[in-house]
Amino acid sequence: MAGAGPPHYASWPPPAGHNLPPMGDMDEVRTIFVLGFPPDVKERELQNLLRWWPGYEASQMNFKGEQPMGFALFSSAAAAMAAKDALQNLVFDHETNSTLRAEMAKKNLYVKRGVTGMGTETPPFDQSKRLRTAGDFSTSHYAPPGAFAAPPPNSWVPQSFMPPAGSYDPYAGYGLPPLQAVAQPIVAPVAPAGYVPMQNTKDNPPCNTLFVGNLGESTSEAELRGIFSGQPGFRQMKVLRQGRSTVCFIEFADVNSAIAVHNNLQGAIVTSSDRGGMRLQYSKNPFGRKKEFMNNHQDGGAPGVPTSGTNS
DNA sequence: AGCACA
Incomplete structure (x- = not known):
């Protein structure tokens, strides 16, 4: 039984930075799993938190357990990893001492495109009775409606961070500064x-x-x-x-x-x-x-x- | 000693 089982975490490209493969394979896990939200968190909060991130595609909050669990899908494993690191130990809510913990998910978040009932896919953890996504994103990536000019201060968002408009390079934001330094674990x-x-x-x-x-x-x-x-x-x-x-x-x-x-x-x-x-x-x-x-x-x-x- | 969640 001591089998060298298949690695849970697919082998990421090494953090060399520029030798990343163009758009990871489709079987790579490019979904992160986030814990540590306060119980009254809204799914919208997760979406608004992540939609700025390069490569963000969809997210979903699962409220089944005692703690809400967030899942977010990115365009590539590298983008997911970068977002995961950025969220790590992020103080989400000072009042409730909520500090986020992020991991790579075991499976990719299944994004339901329409309401078509292709329910055979299995999203991470529980089968979704509650499949929610970012909502309507008909474009390849989410373009913010322009309401927010600046990301929240005191957060992980690097200055160079701008939602790409036309040409979209999922790795543009990779090789980010050491974000963990910003978010101290509480x-x-x-x-x-x-x-x-x-x-x-x-x-x-x-x-x-x-x-x-x-x-x-x-x-x-x-x-x-x-x-x-x-x-x-x-x-x-x-x-x-x-x-x-x-x-x-x-x-x-x-x-x-x-x-x-x-x-x-x-x-x-x-x-x-x-x-x-x-x-x-x-x-x-x-x-x-x-x-x-x-x-x-x-x-x-x-x-x-x-x-x-x-x-x- | 007490074992939930799915």
Whole structure:
């Protein structure tokens, strides 16, 4: 099973800058996945945030979970990557301490062109009951209606950034200045206050999602996020309040990242909790995967291995 | 100890 599975992230062109292939292959993932929005975010906000970006094609906000999830499609993997980096750690809303986290999506956002019911495509994550796109963009790229003269200040938008009008070079804006320097993470990395020996009986087989237990009801999500969000491979986390205790799920990009954190942070003290150290276990069900029992006897034993999409 | 989301 240790198969060298197909890479989740298609191999991008190296950041050499100018040797980029003209308009990436169509099978490259050129969609980003953005988390960290405040719960009251509007899809329009995502669109207005991204439509300035070179190569932006469409976006969609998914409100299914506790946290809104944004997806945005770009004209190429390079453009998507650049936008992803630009959004990384962007403070979206100071009031709610919302800091964005962006990753490459696993699949491309499916943009419904018309209302034609070709519903066989599978957009990232859940099948869209709620497929929304940028709306009406009949031109190859979105041309702003002219309402906005200047991008919002204090943001990632480089000065040289102008929505291209006629000739469109998706790489014009690439090789951008180090944008991360502008957007400071508000989720400061938090080092655990200390460690407590934690015996972990009854763990599950390793997978890319950790289950965090032994957390008191007072446990602060911010502290957890501070501890975990900086860990290599961190994808997302979800906190669940269960009466007088709290549990938390953390998804990582791959099983190895989860294993590392499982070992390194075992028993780490969570200050806001009143129970000392946290217990880290592998989740019974990885993020985004349903347990399949009777449904699929063929795939009985690899909890950590997502059935990577049949990319047709 | 407590395992959601799809």
